[in-house]
Amino acid sequence: MAPPLLTLQEIELTFGGTPLFEGAEFTVAERDRLCLVGRNGSGKSTLLKIAAGLVEPDSGKRFIKPGVTMRYLEQEPDLSSYASVFDYAVSDLGSEGDEYRVTQLLSELGLDGSLPTDNLSGGEARRAAIVRALAAEPDILMLDEPTNHLDLPAIEWLEKELSGLRSALVIISHDRRFLSNLSNRVVWIDRGFTRELDQGFSEFEAWRDDLLEQEETDRHKLDRKLVRENHWLVHGVSGRRKRNQKRLSDLYGLREERQKMAERSRRASQNVSMTVVEAQNSGKLVVEMKGVSKVWDGPPIISDLSLKITRKDRIGIVGPNGSGKTTLLKLITGDYEPDAGSIRRGTQLELITLDQKRDELTPATTLKDALTGGGSDQVAIGDKTRHVIGYMKDFLFTPEQANTPIERLSGGERGRLMLARAFARPSNMLVLDEPTNDLDLETLDLLQELLSDYSGTVLLVSHDRDFIDRVVTSVVVSEGDGQWTSYAGGYTDMRAQQGSSAKAEKKARRGKDKNRSSEQSAEVKNTGGAGGKLSYKDKFALEQLPIEMAALQSKIEGFKNKLDEADFFSRDPDGFQKVIDGLAQAETSLEDCEERWLELEELREAVEGS
Helix, strand or coil: CCCCCEEEEEEEEEECCEEEEEEEEEEECCCCEEEEECCCCCCHHHHHHHHHCCCCCCEEEEEECCCCCEEEECCCCCCCCCCEHHHHHCCCCCCCCCHHHHHHHHHHCCCCCCCEHHHCCHHHHHHHHHHHHHHCCCCEEEEECCCCCCCHHHHHHHHHHHHCCCCEEEEECCCHHHHHHHCCEEEEEECCEEEEECCCHHHHHHHHHHHHHHHHHHHHHHHHHHHHHHHHHHHCCCCCCHHHHHHHHHHHHHHHHHHHHHHHHHHHCCCCCCCCCECCCCCCEEEEEEEEEEECCCCEEEEEEEEEEECCCEEEEECCCCCCHHHHHHHHHCCCCCCEEEEEECCCCCEEEECCCCCCCCCCCEHHHHHHCCCCCEEEECCEEEEHHHHHHHCCCCHHHCCCEHHHCCHHHHHHHHHHHHHCCCECEEEEECCCCCCCHHHHHHHHHHHHHCCCEEEEECCCHHHHHHHCCEEEEEEECCEEEEEECCHHHHHHHHHHHHHHHHHHHHHHCHHHHHHHHHHHHHHCCCCCCCCHHHHHHHHHHHHHHHHHHHHHHHHHHHHCCCCHHHHCHHHHHHHHHHHHHHHHHHHHHHHHHHHHHHHHHHHHCC
16 A cells, blocks of 8 residues: 555644644545545644645644645635736746646636736636646645635536546535535544544535534443442542552543543534524515616626515525626615616515625724624624623634734634624525635534524525525526526526426427438438448347336436425435436436437338338
8 A cells, every 4th residue: 555645643733822733633645535624713724734834733743755746725815926817827837837737727717817916806816826726736735715706617617627636635615515526535623633534525424423422422421430430439438448549540530531521522512603683574575676687888797687586585696706696686685776677675674785705894893893883892683782702602702802803813703703793683684695605514504594494585695506405495597698597496406407408409409400310311211221221230229229218217207206205305415416416317318318219210211111
């Protein structure tokens, strides 16, 4: 077995007197697809930086195999010292790098290499950093939240590109679907230590829950043992005899172990405690758009869109960056007026908007002032007030962070702050623009539950496919050229329906080609076919294709029956996705078989009629 490319052993690191790592370790071997997971604040990015050699731990060993090349994609890349995107992208190629690959990757991501770096959007900066990391084709590629600020086409492109790389991957991401599609190993950072699973992320959450359940069982066993030993110490006649000093020493060890276990349990039980203040119900009709169009400079952003939104709808808005998602939101909320068409809004709407750019957060403002508005230690939550420290704890902030400037908070902390501010105000309509950025998996789960229980209306813009599937009831998708289409269900359902539409178009094109096929059959008839008869291969295919088509039809029925189960998606999201994929593949295969069978039948009729 080949030695690992990178090894971390017994890594310890303390920040501000609080241990961050107390024995973290992992290895990276050739072709590994490893993901680092853990709660916000658990140290994922710090451990990745230690692995990349950018942060020095207090103790422990880092060993990298001689000659191994490595590239690190940071969360917030800094392009300020480079004149253009191309200059930045080629700056870390190395001696064997190929500038042509940089040009190719920039083109595939739709990025102009001549763009100056001083006015890039978050998505453009992220794509430039991805090109820079991929172009070098290193032995190890480390990616910290690579999908942040990317639209869905770019995320799916990145998945495909990474899956074809020879590089070993170490990935931090909040995107469940991205991790499930790419990873084959998981390193879980849990309360200062690391635990490893030699399977992909799709198996992680069940494995983690089993470990935590076993830990709780072990804690109860230890508690019972401590009760017995304490009883012996107090009531046993021989408790203080010299020959029982070892048993007494073991008891002290048990107490110390129980104290550590209690601390670990306390840290594990720290969860975000989100609640949203709900206003009185809005009217049944929330928004109705009829024939709405909007044009800025250039082609239309929205063209002749009709859309009806009613109370309790959960609508996902999906499309590439620049397709007009924000414009559509602002038309719905009344910030923009349409160039054509009409928009009618319902009564008693109380709207809360969560902006992905987090422009509401002034960098120098302290956490406490951002929550209270300044000059107070009370947070207004609806018609009630709470002390700011207690409300901070609900969102996993410590009392010591009250006077921390927002600019010093991590991405995940800023995300939680935005949620804390938004959910303190009464609302019956939530407009959430990329709310999942930088949030850990546990916070995402809680946000999903909160939105599911919310009695108002939700508009969600997100590039997190899994989160969309779990939250929304319908998806509005940009189809290009200002056209928007509404699909029932989540992102996976939308893709399946788009696939069905593409197949219908293919059948229509095949119908248009029927005359051409008839002409080909006539030509075969006039020439007597190939030697005046079907080949053995064609005859065999004519016999076997009906059998194969019947088997595929039966398989399709099985998939459809499975999808009809009412609780299938909520019970097994990964299984639901596999069935959707299997159904699409089976339908495509059946269509190909039918097309081939029709061609052979026409050929047979032409030959027999000659």
